[in-house]
Amino acid sequence: xxxxxxxxxxxxxxxxxxxxxxxxxxxxxNEYVYWYRQIHSQGPQYIIHGLKNNETNEMxxxxxxxxxxxxxxxxxxxxxxxxxxxxxxxxxxxxxxxTNKLIFGTGTLLAVQP
Amino acid sequence: xxxxxxxxxxxxxxxxxxxxxxxxxxxxxxxTMFWYRQFPKQSLMLMATSNEGSKATYEQGVExxxxxINHASLTLSTLxxxxxxxxxSSFYICxxxxxxxxxxxxxxxQGTRLTVV
Numbered sequence: 676x677x678x679x680x681x682x683x684x685x686x687x688x689x690x691x692x693x694x695x696x697x698x699x700x701x702x703x704x705n706e707y708v709y710w711y712r713q714i715h716s717q718g719p720q721y722i723i724h725g726l727k728n729n730e731t732n733e734m735x736x737x738x739x740x741x742x743x744x745x746x747x748x749x750x751x752x753x754x755x756x757x758x759x760x761x762x763x764x765x766x767x768x769x770x771x772x773x774t775n776k777l778i779f780g781t782g783t784l785l786a787v788q789p
Numbered sequence: 790x791x792x793x794x795x796x797x798x799x800x801x802x803x804x805x806x807x808x809x810x811x812x813x814x815x816x817x818x819x820x821t822m823f824w825y826r827q828f829p830k831q832s833l834m835l836m837a838t839s840n841e842g843s844k845a846t847y848e849q850g851v852e853x854x855x856x857x858i859n860h861a862s863l864t865l866s867t868l869x870x871x872x873x874x875x876x877x878s879s880f881y882i883c884x885x886x887x888x889x890x891x892x893x894x895x896x897x898x899q900g901t902r903l904t905v906v
Contacts, residue, residue, distance in 0.1 A: 709894065718795075718882045718897035719833070762832075775886060776823060777895055779833040 679763045684784040687757075693750040695783050697763030700744040705767055708739060709777070710748045712759040719762065719779075722748065753787045760784050791817045793885045795898030802873055802905055810868045810901045812883030818863035819885035823895065824856070827880040839866055873905045 680698040687693040699708065707726050711719040723730055723737045725746070730737045736749040750757055762782040766775065792815040802808050812822060821840050825833040837853075839845035839860035847853045857869040866885075870877055880902055886895040 711897075713833075716880070716900070716902075718793075718900045719884075721894045721896060724894060775821060775895070776835055776838050777884065778835060779825075781832050 679765060679780050681761075681763055681780065681783045683781065684786065686786050686788055687750075687753045689755060689787055689789050690752055693753040693757065693785055693787070695748040695750075695761050695763075695785060696745065697748070698745045699763070699765045702743050702765050703767075706765045707767070708737065708743075708746050709764045709766065710735070710737065711762045711764065711777075711779075712757075713762070713782070714756075714759045722761075753785075755787050755789060758785060758787045791815075791885075791887070791896045793819075793883065793896045793898040795883055795901050797901060798899060799902045800904070802903070804874055804905055805872055807869055807871045808873055808903060810870075810881055810883075810903075812866045812868070812885065812898050814864050814885040814887075814896075817885075817887045819866070819887060820863065821886045821895075822860055822866040823884040823886075824858060824866075824868050825882045825884065827882060827900075833882060836868075870903065873903070875905045878903055878905045 707724050709724040710722040713719045723735050725737045739746045760782040762779050764777050794813045796811045824836045827833045835848050836851045837845045837847045839858050841860050841863050845858040860866040880900050882900045883898045884895045
């Protein structure tokens with residue numbers, strides 16, 4: 676799996692958009708970009724994933740650059756409950772168990788300030 | 790999203806005893822399950838991958854005789870920490886994935902806090 680680079684921490688004001696960047700310059704053509712978050716002392720929560728098109732769901736939007744070497748997760752209106760560590764992971768989708776394992780980096784600690 | 794349940798959420802055991810942690814997929818069949826360990830202020834570390842009915846594949850450096858993984862059914866996987874020691878105290882998290890065609894994300898349990906005294 677390709678490695679990702681994320682800033683260790685970010686602050687965001689409550690109610691404002693939170694934009695979390697991720698670099699994945701060595702991503703392969705068949706690798707997807709996944710985002711998970713982990714609120715303190717809980718298991719990770721799936722947020723969104725994409726291949727090359729921008730994606731949006733009820734939680735967030737994912738913007739992937741045209742060359743796919745980086746992406747941005749956008750939380751449109753951050754709340755205090757969005758304070759968590761956000762992980763950007765790239766991996767092959769489908770296939771056998773071994774190729775589907777999620778390898779977590781250090782992630783970005785997003786602190787939403789009141 | 791799909792629900793993955795872990796039990797127990799917290800366990801305290803004496804050094805030298807064994808502890809079993811259960812991971813269940815409640816509303817889908819999990820052909821693949823993953824077990825992670827997380828120490829304080831660190832990221833999740835993958836321990837092993839298991840496919841239903843097969844032996845688990847352990848990551849490098851993880852002792853398979855100490856961390857026994859059983860994935861006997863499509864909805865249940867267990868991790869047994871044998872002869873636990875204080876250094877095994879950690880947050881253990883399971884993840885389950887449906888093995889259908891196409892893109893399928895993995896869902897995580899709420900984690901088990903193990904304290905060995």
